[in-house]
Amino acid sequence: xxxxxxxxxxxxxxxEEENIRQVVEDWYPVVDTRSGDSRLVIVNDGSKDxxxxxxxxxxxxxxxxxxxxxxxxGHGSTxxxxxxxxxxxxxxxxxxTDSDGQTFASEFDQFWDERSRYDMIIGNRNHREDxxxxxxxxxxxxxxxxxxxxxxxxDANTPYRLMRASVLKEEIRLVPEDFFxxxxxxxxxxxRHLRSIKYIPITFRPRQGGVNSINLKxxxxxxxxxxxxxxxxxxxx
Numbered sequence: 001x002x003x004x005x006x007x008x009x010x011x012x013x014x015x016e017e018e019n020i021r022q023v024v025e026d027w028y029p030v031v032d033t034r035s036g037d038s039r040l041v042i043v044n045d046g047s048k049d050x051x052x053x054x055x056x057x058x059x060x061x062x063x064x065x066x067x068x069x070x071x072x073x074g075h076g077s078t079x080x081x082x083x084x085x086x087x088x089x090x091x092x093x094x095x096x097t098d099s100d101g102q103t104f105a106s107e108f109d110q111f112w113d114e115r116s117r118y119d120m121i122i123g124n125r126n127h128r129e130d131x132x133x134x135x136x137x138x139x140x141x142x143x144x145x146x147x148x149x150x151x152x153x154x155d156a157n158t159p160y161r162l163m164r165a166s167v168l169k170e171e172i173r174l175v176p177e178d179f180f181x182x183x184x185x186x187x188x189x190x191x192r193h194l195r196s197i198k199y200i201p202i203t204f205r206p207r208q209g210g211v212n213s214i215n216l217k218x219x220x221x222x223x224x225x226x227x228x229x230x231x232x233x234x235x236x237x
Contacts, residue, residue, distance in 0.1 A: 004035060004092070005035055006090070006093070007035070007038040007092070007093045007112075008089065008091035009038075010079065010083060010085075010094060011040070011041070011043070011096070011097055011099050012078035012099065013044050013047065014045040014046070015049045016049075016099045017049045019100055020042070020051050020055060027040055027097070028064070030105050032062075032064055037090070037091075039066050040065050041082055041085060042065070042066070043068045043070065043082045043085075044068065045070060045073060045074070045075075046072030046073070055067045068085060074180055076178070076180040077177060079182050080172070080177055080182050083168065087165055092165050095108070095162045096160075096163075097160050098159040101205075103202065103203070103204065110200060111123075111162045114200075115162060115164070119163065119196045120161060120163045120164070120186075120198075121200060122154070122155060122200070123158045123161065123199075124154050124158065124199040124202065125158055126155075126201050138157070141184065142155075148230040149234055151188060153187050156183070156187040157181065157184045159183070171186060171193065171195075174189055176233075185233065
């Protein structure tokens with residue numbers, strides 16, 4: 001049986017050998033100071049570089065580090081894989097961030113302090129430092145969500161979110177396993193079903209190393225597909 005307030009931090013990783021060691025060093029202390037059943041879970045999404053080997057080498061002296069390895073399926077499916085793992089293990093709170101070093105573990109405590117009052121606490125990237133194109137994408141996504149789902153969200157796709165596991169377990173059933181924008185849809189579901197949500201401003205710096213796999217051409221393609229998917233999903237929820 002899990003200790004009270006067990007926390008599972010889910011971090012997807014794909015070809016992040018330049019960043020992953022620092023990411024683990026930054027985030028491992030967060031779970032190390034929580035209850036005995038808390039875990040830092042890195043989900044390797046079929047990386048072709050040395051990411052998995054680096055992770056394996058770091059496990060020896062970090063008992064709360066769990067490394068999961070899966071075939072490449074994309075960011076959304078990898079997050080879902082991690083969420084389902086955390087729920088299966090009995091996590092009481094699930095937090096997700098990314099492995100590119102854009103977020104700060106030092107800002108987590110303010111989220112944790114509010115955990116009992118909200119079903120989801122999301123970082124609001126109100127001062128993004130990763131380029132104008134990403135700011136535009138966030139604003140367009142906000143508009144698309146309003147048109148498709150008739151809800152208003154502050155920042156739907158932030159990779160910095162703390163969720164009550166019991167509520168996540170209910171909402172995640174409506175998210176397709178291979179859906180690329182799984183965090184977006186979860187934000188929509190929590191909002192539409194009137195779950196208690198709080199947005200807290202966070203720092204969001206540029207990628208700290210490696211190559212960004214998302215470019216404007218791919219963003220446009222994802223956006224066009226998402227618009228169609230959103231319309232189909234809206235009929236089901």
